[in-house]
């Protein structure tokens with residue numbers, strides 16, 4: 177160790193996070209972030225985002241102080257204020273809205289799985305509003321968790337950690353080599369493949385994993401329900417299921433068998449565009465290779481048949497007997513997942529009934545939901561129209577709403593209608609530009625937290641620790657506590673460390689102890705259901721869901737054609753002949769983040785649309801051309817990349833805005849995928865999910881349309897690099 181340098185164990189949160197890191201601090205400056213070789217998850221490795229943490233920390237474009245709007249909303253005029261003034265303004269507005277309309281008229285927003293995720297919900301409960309939201313609740317991960325709970329009593333995850341390597345991984349609508357799903361898993365899955373695991377990849381794009389797979393099923397976006405049902409048809413009809421497990425540990429197998437008879441592979445071929453022989457061969461391989469496991473992703477959660485789709489896919493590992501066995505799909509250990517922080521009991525029943533969407537989408541927001549949140553299109557409509565009741569204030573902690581919710585134009589109209597809007601973020605964004613008050617947030621190196629990773633069998637509890645403080649930035653949790661204190665709330669005012677210590681009590685440790693240890697892990701246990709049964713009503717795996725039956729939904733999975741498709745809307749398909757899918761995670765970015773970080777943006781300066789070379793040739797498009805992608809809702813430009821994606825499918829990247837361009841818009845209307853997506857009904861009947869993928873589009877080039885682009889971005893990025901070094905030297 178160099179003289180004077182202190183090394184802290186922590187957890188990288190440049191993505192949802194999970195990699196154990198060593199943070200090297202020299203006289204108050206972070207000089208290096210390296211992978212912790214002792215971490216059981218990443219074993220010393222880091223991805224490009226983790227390596228760029230210091231450029232994030234010292235980035236000159238960060239928000240440094242609280243700001244208040246001085247001109248009209250959205251005109252980009254700001255004035256520095258003190259924290260005291262900022263917090264008092266927010267408190268006054270909350271009190272006004274609460275008095276005039278009721279606490280449910282204050283909405284609390286946040287982004288995807290940040291360190292403060294549960295604390296935001298805690299604050300909403302303490303404040304007495306049922307209306308907290310996040311772009312992912314009906315569209316990301318929560319549907320998988322809910323399907324897991326109603327089927328298995330828990331969220332099953334892949335077992336990469338024990339003595340036995342999975343022999344087969346079914347990678348479905350997911351690209352874990354890039355996305356993780358939560359970062360750290362990218363290292364683990366690559367290691368697992370090196371040891372000889374066979375892959376089945378279900379994806380319209382040829383991902384790196386698809387290149388290594390025994391089977392790459394190039395599916396039509398939005399038809400995963402049909403494919404899953406037909407794979408079960410093969411497994412059951414050919415007697416490839418695990419009879420013993422099914423008989424002893426599941427309910428509803430007969431009814432499921434009858435249901436899947438409706439979906440033979442020959443039928444599925446027409447729907448999914450995957451040849452029936454491939455469906456059969458993949459199903460056979462998965463059923464015959466033991467142990468096998470399932471890596472499923474967010475692509476399953478972006479259509480209005482979301483819940484039945486994730487349920488259909490979730491049943492495959494059960495009928496093949498891969499549940500909670502070494503190298504299979506295992507149930508969590510729940511080290512720190514006892515979430516005493518939520519304060520659910522603080523929200524009166526009458527308020528719960530008022531949650532936006534509670535009357536319709538019972539699994540997402542009803543009174544008996546496992547994890548209730550507001551339905552976003554209903555909430556935003558209430559902001560615009562006052563129906564079913566007015567929503568007047570919106571306090572957002574880490575969400576770039578204009579870029580990440582469907583139908584960005586309507587999101588803009590909704591935000592512009594608010595009486596009060598505050599945004600806490602690390603950077604100025606096109607969304608923050610619409611606020612009345614902006615609060616500067618801390619990066620992960622300035623934050624104390626406990627990290628429990630839902631995707632990694634929950635058998636590791638890790639520490640994330642504040643090693644520096646920058647400008648006047650604060651961690652979100654501190655703001656919730658301070659607001660609760662100033663509002664004289666009955667709860668939500670305890671200091672953070674007390675909350676952490678309560679969470680850690682069952683593990684027999686305290687937060688300050690964990691800071692030195694870095695993490696605690698537990699011995700893996702398998703076939704836990706033999707001792708404790710499954711945590712469902714029947715104590716078994718519910719192939720037939722009694723939970724869904726009780727709430728009036730179909731207890732068995734079924735297929736539904738996407739609402740905008742060549743089959744559902746042939747007229748629209750004539751004008752828009754290609755299928756659009758959006759997302760497809762990028763190694764260098766995290767959703768809408770990091771376009772300001774020199775080495776990350778330098779690695780990928782432009783938004784990319786993937787097109788098959790055959791289709792591109794028909795459209796006279798060449799590699800590197802800027803092209804228009806248009807749907808019935810709008811059009812955007814991205815740069816063409818020719819890849820073996822299905823010839824009738826295009827994939828646009830999401831999350832794009834251009835911090836190098838002029839504010840307050842920062843180019844948010846140019847390449848933003850959510851100008852193409854739809855927040856209109858139909859929604860998933862149980863979850864209210866809208867359509868981020870499987871829409872119709874057309875792609876074309878206009879010779880005279882030159883997009884700004886690459887050179888300007890790189891010039892700006894180089895400037896940012898120099899300024900970051902300068903800030904690092906003076907380290908304010």
Ligand SMILES: Nc1nc2c(c(=O)[nH]1)N[C@H]1C(S)=C(S)[C@@H](COP(=O)(O)OP(=O)(O)OC[C@H]3O[C@@H](n4cnc5c(=O)[nH]c(N)nc54)[C@H](O)[C@@H]3O)O[C@H]1N2
Nearest residue numbers: 287288312316574575576580600617758759767768769830
């Ligand atoms: N078309 C399309 N749209 C999508 C998707 C898609 O695939 N296609 N994916 C959807 C999914 S799965 C998700 S999860 C959402 C993600 O949607 P968001 O969560 O909105 O996305 P991010 O860009 O990750 O984060 C938003 C903001 O949080 C700020 N931030 C980061 N860390 C902190 C922090 O600690 N505190 C505070 N206060 N701010 C912070 C960032 O600077 C950024 O401006 O997008 C959804 N939207």
Ligand SMILES: Nc1nc2c(c(=O)[nH]1)N[C@H]1C(S)=C(S)[C@@H](COP(=O)(O)OP(=O)(O)OC[C@H]3O[C@@H](n4cnc5c(=O)[nH]c(N)nc54)[C@H](O)[C@@H]3O)O[C@H]1N2
Nearest residue numbers: 349350351355381397398473474475759760761762766767
């Ligand atoms: N580097 C990085 N990591 C991330 C993120 C990031 O932005 N960058 N975002 C984080 C977030 S919020 C999330 S939710 C996860 C998401 O991570 P993933 O679940 O991996 O999500 P995507 O990469 O958007 O989509 C996965 C794959 O689904 C394919 N796909 C698209 N449409 C369909 C379809 O209809 N059916 C099927 N079967 N496949 C389809 C895409 O081509 C893509 O390869 O990643 C997290 N980790």
Ligand code: SF4
Nearest residue numbers: 188191195223226359
């Ligand atoms: S995978 Fe995620 S946690 Fe790991 S280094 Fe990359 S950004 Fe950090």
Ligand SMILES: [Mo]
Nearest residue numbers: 288312316474
């Ligand atoms: Mo997500």
